Amino acid sequence: AQSVTQLGSHVSVSEGALVLLRCNYSSSVPPYLFWYVQYPNQGLQLLLKYTSAATLVKGINGFEAEFKKSETSFHLTKPSAHMSDAAEYFCAVSGPNQAGTALIFGKGTTLSVSS
Amino acid sequence: ETGVTQTPRHLVMGMTNKKSLKCEQHLGHNAMYWYKQSAKKPLELMFVYSLEERVENNSVPSRFSPECPNSSHLFLHLHTLQPEDSALYLCASSQVGTVETQYFGPGTRLLVL
Numbered sequence: 001a002q003s004v005t006q007l008g009s010h011v012s013v014s015e016g017a018l019v020l021l022r023c024n025y026s027s028s029v030p031p032y033l034f035w036y037v038q039y040p041n042q043g044l045q046l047l048l049k050y051t052s053a054a055t056l057v058k059g060i061n062g063f064e065a066e067f068k069k070s071e072t073s074f075h076l077t078k079p080s081a082h083m084s085d086a087a088e089y090f091c092a093v094s095g096p097n098q099a100g101t102a103l104i105f106g107k108g109t110t111l112s113v114s115s
Numbered sequence: 116e117t118g119v120t121q122t123p124r125h126l127v128m129g130m131t132n133k134k135s136l137k138c139e140q141h142l143g144h145n146a147m148y149w150y151k152q153s154a155k156k157p158l159e160l161m162f163v164y165s166l167e168e169r170v171e172n173n174s175v176p177s178r179f180s181p182e183c184p185n186s187s188h189l190f191l192h193l194h195t196l197q198p199e200d201s202a203l204y205l206c207a208s209s210q211v212g213t214v215e216t217q218y219f220g221p222g223t224r225l226l227v228l
Binding site for chain 1: 119121156157158205207216217218219220221222224
């Protein structure tokens with residue numbers, strides 16, 4: 001069975017500081033991994049995804065994530081936080097070749113950015 | 116319209132009412148999903164339709180009834196709901212046979228009184 005653990009339900013950073021949101025996964029098959037962002041009163045927006053190509057994945061809004069198989073991790077980073085990055089972030093896992101199978105989401109991490 | 120749209124965006128209903136949530140995707144996808152998002156809980160998968168056939172139902176109470184008349188439309192029919200059913204209901208779509216990137220609608224915020 002697949003699962004995702006997001007360490008830290010709430011992360012606070014100052015504007016301009018490094019953002020690090022942690023995600024560890026469990027999967028019996030090579031996983032596909034995703035990061036989504038949710039702004040208040042909106043749906044989920046895809047930030048980036050890992051599909052077994054390059055281990056360092058670049059996404060939108062300056063975010064990137066690195067797949068580390070040895071650590072079963074897929075942490076999300078951004079070098080310099082902006083006020084507009086304040087939102088909830090979800091890590092998700094999916095197995096390949098599973099037609100119509102939904103993603104397994106973590107519980108989410110709320111990112112706060114202070115000026 | 117582009118992407119995934121959901122109507123209504125907000126809904127207040129009594130426990131004896133019957134209402135329906137609508138989702139429409141404009142992406143040419145062939146799989147659609149209903150999720151429930153409650154405060155302080157992970158997103159819960161409710162229903163999956165692939166090629167217009169239901170392929171997964173995660174033990175959702177029968178007071179929730181999905182309908183997928185075609186690959187672009189998905190409904191969630193609601194009747195005799197409970198206050199604990201108050202949540203954000205999210206619809207998503209994806210293309211089966213590719214990396215299952217799901218695209219989400221903005222959600223319907225439901226309040227059951």
